[in-house]
Amino acid sequence: MGKLFEPVSGLLTVPYEPNEKSELRENPPRFTWMPAKSEDDRYFLQISSSEGFESDSTEQIGPLPYNFYTPNHVFESGTYYWRYALAEEDGTALQSDWSEVRSCFVPEHLPSTPLPARETRYADTNASHSRLWLQPDRIEALRVRIREDVSVCGWDVFYEKSVRPWMERELIAEPERYPDNKRVAKLWRKMYMDCQETLYAIRHLSVAGVLLEDEDILIQAKRWLLHVVSWDPRGTTSRDYNDEAAFRIAGAVAWGYDWLHGILSEEERSAVRANLLIRTEQVAHHVIDRSRIHRVPYDSHAVRSLSSVLVPACIAMLHEEPKAREWLDYTLEYYACLYSPWGGQDGGWAEGPMYWTTGLAYLIDAFNLIRQYVGIDLFQRPFFERTGDFPLYVHSPDTVRASFGDQSTLGEPPSLKTAYNIRQFAGLTGNGLYQWYYEQVKERDKDADTKFYNYGWWDFRFDDLIYNHDYPAVQAVVPVPESMESVKWFRDVGWVAFHRRMDDPEEHIQLIVKSSPYGSLSHSHGDQNGFLLHAYGEPLAIDSGYYVAHGSTMHRNWRRQTISKNSLLIDGQGQYAGTDKVLCKEAYGIVEEVVSKPGFASVRMNATAAYRETAPYLKRFIREVHWLDDSYAVIVDAVDLERPARVSWLMHSLHGMELKSQTFRVAGTKAELDGRFVYVSSGDMEISQHNQFTDVDPSEYEGLPSQWHLVAETNEAQSHRIVTLLVPMKRGDDKFVSYFIDDQDHGIHLYFTNENGTTRMIEVPKAY
Template identity: 25%
Template sequence: MKFAKYTLVKVALLLVCSACGQAQADWALATDPLAVRTLPDNRQIQPQNPPSFTWSRHPLSPASYVIEVKLAGAVVSTFTSARNWYLPSKKFAAGTYNWRVRPSTSNEWSSPRTFVIDATSKVFEVPESSTLRAAIVLRPRPRGLEDNATFFASWSAAKRADRTQVLTWLSTEVIRNMTAIAPVSDAEWPLSPGKVRTAANEAQNARVISRTNQSARQLEAASLLYRVTGENQYLVEAIARGDQEAALSPNGGTSFVNHDQGNRAIAQSLIKAVDNLGSALDAPRRAAWLEMVRVRTNAMYLDLAAQTGRLDQYPYDSHAASNIGFLTLISTLSLGDIPEAKDWFDFSFRAFVSSYSVWSGPEGGFANGTAYAEYEADYALQIWPALAYATKVDLFTKPWASGFLDYLMHFVPPGSQTHVFGDGHETLPEIRMMKGFAAHFATPAAAWYYKNLIRTDDSLATLQAPYPLPVATVATPAPPGNSAYYPSIGWAAMHSDIGNLQRTSVYFKSSPYGSFNHSHGDQNGFVLASAGVPLLTESGWYDWYDSPLWSSWYRQTKAHNALTFDNGQGQLVDGYETTMARNGRITAFAPKATVDYVAGDATLAYGGQLTSALRKLWFLRTTDAVVVQDQVTSATPRVFEWNFHTYAPIVVDAGGAISVTNQGRKVCVVPVSTGARFEKRTGPPPQPGTYEEHGVFIKSAAALSGEFLTVLDVGCKKPLIKLGKSGTARTLTVGKQVVTLPN
């Protein structure tokens, strides 16, 4: 996503305050920050045509709503929806539209809102559910595979040349795991944790997801190999694994209540195996497997359908937001075999494809962090291809999907050693997820990313991908732009040269999602890496969600490269209802050939403890240095602090110069402002086998305001650094580059 082409900057600037300027009397605009946003709005250019319409529910909960769309003052479309969202099935002509919505039982119209369809709006039409269902049940099994994906004997010479090695890899894996993976059993998880979080419960939850994922992959892979090769050994293995999963109690440790992720893995792998094996599965066994799919999926459906579709009004539930995708695919593959599948499908399909992700706007970022974006790519590879074959609705062609790939390229570029921002930021990226996702796009940037992610393809995902891979059709790979801004999540990426593995990378965040869900109290935080090696990074590790470590350190501001005060006090991260409202925002982003500039405002994140918290950051591409300016004020005197963290020793030489060297990459931290001392601080023990240090610049006395001005000299080249004036403005010279500083 090159910023020069960024018409989408207009699209999502007001995601969290989606109807600022509208009267509070407008019933369609919720005051609850966790409620659904009323969109489209604010004359936003829609990347998707037709757009999805969403609004907050009317207080009287009518049975349906009427949506009216006008063009040039004339009504051009009227829709009726039983839920508080609607996805038209046909595209709109180019133009500037107004829309409003009312309960079907009254004329209480919402305030009108405006959106734009233009030449950049990509057509993504989805037929009505009844039309899709009728076509799906007529499709022969396997529904979830490409039409020409069956028996190896029918593959073309070109396909054999391309996919035989992949087939061999998957065969080797499945044969090895016939003995390497023990049968799953209820005896492995004796606890019934429900939603109670303790160390013992979380340890069992980790075992459940690990073992059910192992079993699910083996079952799916064996059934696929039988479909492709016809070899009996794979049928025997698939039957054995399917019988083991079907024998697990839907009320035990893998129940929906105890572990929704394990529950959905079992249901999805069983229905995929039923689809792949077809008539090779005997009738009694097929009925038993389908019954287990029915019981487990119905539990998932009843949870999602509560309050007539609880995600419709309150979408910010990370597990539920993933579960609806699994429900969509399971229902699609179950139609005609499980009576309840019709209700599952009608409830989930259009809802899932309508907006897809609540963790970003339409430009495709992911506010929960790149570790969770990796999981999202994994889910997409499990769900989207099979869904496309069965329904002919390809989510890889949805505008959000291409933006999500751009985001992965910018924040997890080739060579990255860690993720950034949010839970799991310290983990090594699982490259096969990103590579597999990129394989579905026929663009130069996708081809560059795919080529430079040095890892063998995931054989199961590749064998189920279209042939030829879309990415393989690109003649000339080319990297994306060096700089990118994702306005709806408040993230910016700046690279010296993204196409060069020796690049310097700077990541900045000031997010309207605040510290909600898997996000942290790191508004106005940044991360600095060189050749993928973390230099100034985030600290702590993700033992489990809501653990003592997670609460007391990992997500706290003091664990990030951000401002605190009075011995580590920072942004307010407690309180489910308030963390999204305590947020940040990027107020400026200006990329240029030699310097990138980004500014953030994290005042709200501090929950009234500070009256302003502003950070401005310049990435001096020519000098390979970063200038960071922080300006902070408070109604009461505070001792302000500038924190940074490393995975290597922080060295202070005899002259007071501060440097960090990690894996041969180096940065010097040069304070320019005066009146602060440096000290090292201690944190909790790092993850076993890792190393962390924590540094902080501390103002010498409590004050109502303060400024930190810091230069990060990548490579420790020691350029001349000089603070001066140009007229009334202050200037900072770093080598041959000059920055004009706000006063």
């Protein structure tokens, strides 16, 4: 046997887990390790209650085709040891030595989430069609209910708005190539919109035709399906040419093949299935062989394609195409073990709430299909029990420009699909706060279909039909102190949210901060140690810029960069947020501590590593944010350097600010913000503001309202201490928080007193 290659896990690769430091949140543990070969790697895994791996206490699994595994049974509480080795390609023997032995402790009372073994995983699945959503017996049951009451599950609305229009529409032509095959944003968007409408036509006509047993609808559905199958699967709707278009067309063909199976001739079935197989293989090849998300998991589109393509397509072809089972196995095992690469047990999503929305929307659809057909409920994993908290606390229904990350909805309240997602988790968990969120957004968003990020991605009538059929009604619970957390820490992604009166938009204050271990990777930005403030119905300290297009100069040079954030520059340099994924992940932050008690809440964050590439002489950047008496914030910045430098304190607003001495004031239409630098160790700040988007093509924001950018610059020094007081208030209230400083000792004691006479003290170490 040869020596096993055991490379160290890198920033972008899967870790060796579980290990002695792992805190398990579900039973059984999930096992992951770095690949031992570049390709054709297969493994044996041993798990034992004995460090010596005696045969009577050891389970051997294999050969395994990938470097991850979820057991098919729960473990008794106790300590377990594990190791792995390479297997021969035929799986008959070991090819290498055993790996280093690792251990973990399985505590009692964890959620039970085993994954059935490959050999028995599909034993109870039916080889007949349909399989996507409803199987034949459930089709007949719903058919009877529709005959009795046309409004059942929202059927009447679905039929009128999402079925009938496609009876009259002309067939959509196969998309044309880009000029010189170079992607153009406008044509790219038209292409995927055309493909989304094609999905609507095929899926909705097929479902309606079968449920109503309506020959005219079925004829039209078949006409659309065969038309799309005539498109070149290796052409403009292939995965490599436009993956968004490919995802939609593969989904359309899968639904059409499955639901229209009974009215297609054998020749037509073969043609449709062959087309679907090609399209599915393109996606599977990219995910498994190119992107290799089981080794390097940080590829948003590849991960999303599991749910948007591989799940529906492989279910539709299971028992008919051998590769479908292989790809579906990979998908289920990935979801059971490695998902989500963007968050952990707290339910956070490092890329922000908009990519939580897109990622979870397709995943919800896929998990519902898996649960209904395969009988595996992946929603039982702890992440899905908690992830509804993420939009609730960091993307509240009444807020705008008050959350981090890429957002196609930038400047608008949460999208309706975000609300539909969180309603799904209300149905799964019974959490009434999630239902309240859904109802609030639904009430506000009356014209969802007019927005490309809705209509180009999903149909809410179809969502309603499925949800109303599959899930119970949940009673909304209003978010008052008794029902929610006033301070919410998402440890997995490094976000912390402070809230006051979420139940009333006119009284609500939301302050969120971020210092993330994901750095500026993917759809995250260079905003470690940043903050955002929304109060009394209006954004005050904003995430600045506009959504133009991914890859635009606004996106690359402004939105992703620290210059657009409420954080710091060192000698004019922000955090690394370029194109090197390794450097993006290395430009991370850490939330070191969160404290919450009546009248006083605080977070301490460390973003030193985020400037390692751009300002390597930075020794330390610690930011403490204190939220006091649910009414004002004190921000304490501590910056230490190897040589003297200037620090720029940044804040952004929708409104021009009134600047006086060491103060700034934002006056909005509903709310105001009084800001003042109450202590700066290097002397008075030089304060200015401007309304330009630096290094951005002016044509990208022509005609859009100005935004204002505060820059407060220190004198040059090797150490800096900056204490900033932020007091949000309703427009015209003109309240203030008084303060004084006691600096007789080695520390600086700052005392703040609000309008109710309550005084709080914050201690700041001196800069020496």
